[in-house]
Amino acid sequence: MNGFFAKMIELIYSSQMTNDLYDNNIYGVAGLVMILVPVLGALIFYFGFDKARYVGWKAWALSFLLSILTCFLICWLWPQSAMGKAGLDYASSEYVYFSAITSIYSVIIFMICTFVFRFRTTNLLHSPF
């Protein structure tokens, strides 16, 4: 799984940190986070808040932003902590860059979930548009 996500993320990401991310199994965990967080966010929005008052783009945008922000924070702070524990020292900007890349994937996944889930809801077919 680490290898699979490494290949996937490294399609748009290159840094001096890549080998250490791989060796410390961070791609695997970050890959799961960037998939599960937006899927969970979309599931909660479309099925937990499937009410008429949440129709429109505002509630959807809030849920989208919360999902992406969560993913961004996890993929920034957790690798930084794990690599620090392994005795590795990289600039914070390196972790922010890595996290930004995983967030791009999260955005794509949230959008895919949006298109899939909204057709299965009672009230949120037109959320966000």
Next chain:
Amino acid sequence: MNVKKYSPLLLAALGLTACGGGGDAALESAIRKALKDGQVTTEEWQDLQAQSANGPYSDCAKLLTLVEQVNANVRQKAEQLPSCESVKKAEQKTALSFALFVENSNSMMGYFTGNTAFKDAMMDLGSRIEDKGKKNDYYFINDQPHKIGQDYEEFIQKMDRKTAIKVGNIRISKLDEMLGEAVRQVTEEGKTAILASDFIYDVNRQNPKDAFPKLKYSIKGKLQKLRERGDYGLLLLKMSSLYDGKYYDYQDRPTSIKEERPYYICILGKNAQLQEMYLHYDLKSIRGFEEAIIFYQPDGQAYYHSVLGQSYKAGQFSRPRGQELIQAIEKPELDKRSGSFEMALAVDLSTLPAPASYALDKLNYSVDGGNFSIKEILPLATAEIHKNDQRYLGTASHIFILESSELPKDNFEIKLALKKQLPAWVAAAHTEDDRKIKEQMDKTLGLQYWVSGISEAFNELGEDNHYFQIKLAVSN
């Protein structure tokens, strides 16, 4: 089954089994005891060898197999067991016994006069080898070896001009024959031979340019025989001492001098012994020590090395994943600003049997592949290593900074080798005409010829001659 009925029979069978395996069981028990602390020390290994000397495990390999079997079944497994090779090396190191030859021909008498560094060095060297508790033989040597005895005290007493001048035919000084005798002591008597001499060859008034090539090949021939007999080598020390006496040039004309002059100590023996002496006998602290070089055929020992991921880096490269050390790199790219590629390589040269100055001179290295060259060689203590690269340092002692301004597009291999070549001091201390010796007190007649003879004897014909070679695979 009626257990009570058969119990005497079972007990008898158990007893017989135990008695039958008695010998091995005792050995296995000793092995278990040795493994208790998670390692087998040299002393423990020697005890095991002594215990198994007359049995089926007298052979090192068989004993080692048994130790491995026992180790596999104990709770606290030893991580590293001794190898037969390491045991052999340890035995060689402990089996040092010396034959010390001191040349006492006419040309050496100046070193025997007064309180000279030469006499001091001989007695110091004698004392150091005596400390090892082995029976050593002491000789004066000129036309042939003249045994002083095995007593160090007697050797000290005889280290003066009055005694030295009376022993043997001091008019004759045949360098190649002296080396031949030293070789004989090593190959036939199993000793480590030490020969102290000014290494000035008696050319019988011939033109040195005619005589020295013959000397070179005579020395080469004698030492080649030594090398062919096994893993032998030669350690050469350049020393300096006050010379108070008459110096005879190649035309046998004397010149009175009282100044510092070079002389040399040749140590011949097993490679392991020489390396042990070079690294651990602190020969540099002997009075008058100036330079040293060891000639031997390397046994292909692998030197610890790893590329550093972030230190002294220009451009980009990746490394194979999941490896503890970086011994190959992938996709190297030039630095866009400087247009060059740089990377650091950490290497452990602490066991290299060559002087530190030799290992730090980048002219002594060759780098093949990828248009690479050495930018700098730094002792680890002076290098600035990125925190993330600490994990790659291991036992490294030096950092090599390699650079290239043009990287091949295909896969290639970088080969970094420390060449076996004569150090610069050999050429600096060489002269082919010693008639005006007062103007060249630091030079030795014909030095380069006989040192070349030694060097060539220990080099493989047609082979790349180097102390070590490190290979780094580069894939694109």
